[in-house]
Amino acid sequence: MRIGRGSAARRVILGTVGAVGAVLVLATSGCSVFDRGDKTDGVSVFDVKVGQCFQVPEDITVELTDLPSVPCTTEHEQEAYARVAYTDPGTGSSAGATPDDFPGDAALKSFADGACAAEFADYVGVDYRDSTLYFTYLVPSPRGWEQNSDRSVLCFVTTTGATLTASVKGTGW
Numbered sequence: 001m002r003i004g005r006g007s008a009a010r011r012v013i014l015g016t017v018g019a020v021g022a023v024l025v026l027a028t029s030g031c032s033v034f035d036r037g038d039k040t041d042g043v044s045v046f047d048v049k050v051g052q053c054f055q056v057p058e059d060i061t062v063e064l065t066d067l068p069s070v071p072c073t074t075e076h077e078q079e080a081y082a083r084v085a086y087t088d089p090g091t092g093s094s095a096g097a098t099p100d101d102f103p104g105d106a107a108l109k110s111f112a113d114g115a116c117a118a119e120f121a122d123y124v125g126v127d128y129r130d131s132t133l134y135f136t137y138l139v140p141s142p143r144g145w146e147q148n149s150d151r152s153v154l155c156f157v158t159t160t161g162a163t164l165t166a167s168v169k170g171t172g173w
Contacts (some may be wrong), residue, residue, distance in 0.1 A: 004077070004137075011042055014133055015161050034171060041068070041069045041070075042066040042067070042068060042069070043067050043068075043069040044065065044066055045064055045065060045067060045138060045154065046148070046150070048067060048069075048080050048083070048154055048164045049080065050080050050082060050083065050123075050156065050168065051072075051079070051080065051081075051125075051169060052069055052072075052079070052080045053069065053070055053071065053072040053076040053078065053079045053080075053164070053167070054067045054068055054069055054070065054072070054076055054078045054080070054156070055068045055070055055075070055076050055077060055078075056075070056077045056078065061123070063141050064138060064145075072167040073165060073166060074165070075095060075163040075164070075165055076135070076164055076165075077122060077158055077159060077161070077162075077163055077164065078150060078156040078157065078158045079156060079157045079158075079169075080154060080155070080156055081119060081120070081123035081124070081135075081155050081156065081157050081168075081169070082115070082116060082119035082123065082153075082154075082155040083152050083153070083154055083155070084112075084115040084116070084119065084155065085098060085151055085152050085153060086098055086103065086108065086111055086140070086151050086152065086153060087127070088103060088107070089111070098151050102140075102142045102145040102146065105139070108139040108140065108153070109139060109151065112137040112139050112153040112155070115153055115155070116135045116136075116153065116155035117135070119155055120135055120155070120157070122167055123157070123168075123170075124157060124168050124169070124170070124171060124172065124173060125169075125170045125171060125172040125173075126172045126173065131156050131173055132173050133158065133159060133168060133173050134157070134158050134159065134160065135155055135156065135157055135158065136155075136156050136158050137153050137154060137155045137156065138153070138154040138156075139153050140153075142150070
C-alpha cells in the first residue's frame, strides 16, 4: 500500500515523509524491521483492523507491507479508524463500482481524502475540521491492486508528532 495525505488544511503524512508520493517499505518475511526493543508487532496492511494502534515506522522507502502495531494504551502516533473500498465516481451509479484496472494515484488520493474525512467524525466523535487530531491514509499500490486485489483505503487518526496513550474512538478530540 502507498501512503497518502490528509485533506486540505489537515495534511499530515504518515510518519515524517517529506515528498508527495513518498511511500514506505517495511518488513519482509523473516526480517525484524520492528525490533525497536519495545512491544511492537508487525501487522500486514491487509490484516489491519479498525481500532488498532500503531507507532510510526522508522524505515521509509517505497512500498508498505507491515505496520508496527502496539496496544492503544502504549505510546503510539496512529490509530486505524476506517477501511473503505475504492469506488470509481465516474461509473455513473450512486454506489459506484470498483474497477479491475488500477485507477491511478490521483484518483485514489482524491477518493481517500473524501472517504477518510467522511469517516472521521463517526469514529472520533467530531468533524476532522474541528478536531485537534489529523488523518492520513494508505492507498493501494499498482502492484497490490493487480496482484493482491487490494482495493481498499486505510484511514488513520494521527497527530503532529505528539504521542497518544489511549484510543481516540469517541473522544471528540
